[in-house]
Amino acid sequence: MHDRWVIPDASHSLRIARPTPDLARARMFWVDALGMAELWARDADARGHALLMVGFPAARWHLEFVEDLASARSARPSDEDQLVLYLGEPPEPDLLERLTAAGGTRVPGNDYWAQWGVTVVDPDGYRLVLSHRTWDV
Template identity: 35%
Template sequence: MSQPILRVARPTNDIERVADFYTAGLGFDVLAHFEDHDGFDGVIVGRPGCQWHIEFTHQHDVMVDDAPTTEHLLVLYLPDRDEWNAAVAGLHALGVTPVRSENPYWDHHGMTFEDPDGYRIVLQNAAWG
């Protein structure tokens, strides 16, 4: 059985700003982008060779709300301390500061940041499993 590929997709009002957060801030690559695909523009970010990526779309003439709660999280496990420090530094370089997690568990070995749409990203300095 082949491995599935996970794509997390969500709308945004500002593709460039949110793509910059994930590429310049977190070091992801732009894997693909599209314009006016049946009324949608989009960008797909991630890391080449990984079985996951994130897609941000904007439907023409539609405004979407920011994240509905502070518990809508994307958690990135970065067990290598240098890689974790680089991700934190990348976000700081964009002027993004950490926020306190709603669930204090994430503050024990990580930092939480909000992307431009208010969705939270946890950079967890630990291994999964």
């Protein structure tokens, strides 16, 4: 490691955490509709925060949802708060139907993602982009 910077490599993991007012609704969207696995969950602790971690079991990243009504109310996701999944093909119509049935809303997305993917706003107001491109660095 450089003496000043952290240089991540493939062995490092990534967690993206954010508040939600409703873990059941988050589970319905991300697990039941999108198909991520529930990796771990915890009922409310002494501070009243319940947790849900979801992801793809082989991936080195996951999402953590913290049930926290006050924080979720103050969160203001913008159009650029996006989680992009590179599928390598267009999403199946039934996947889009499941996402909207689970509280998601299809939106046009910006010009780039309108061309390269489908954008769905999750029940908490964050954007999920399902790109038909692949990500090859």
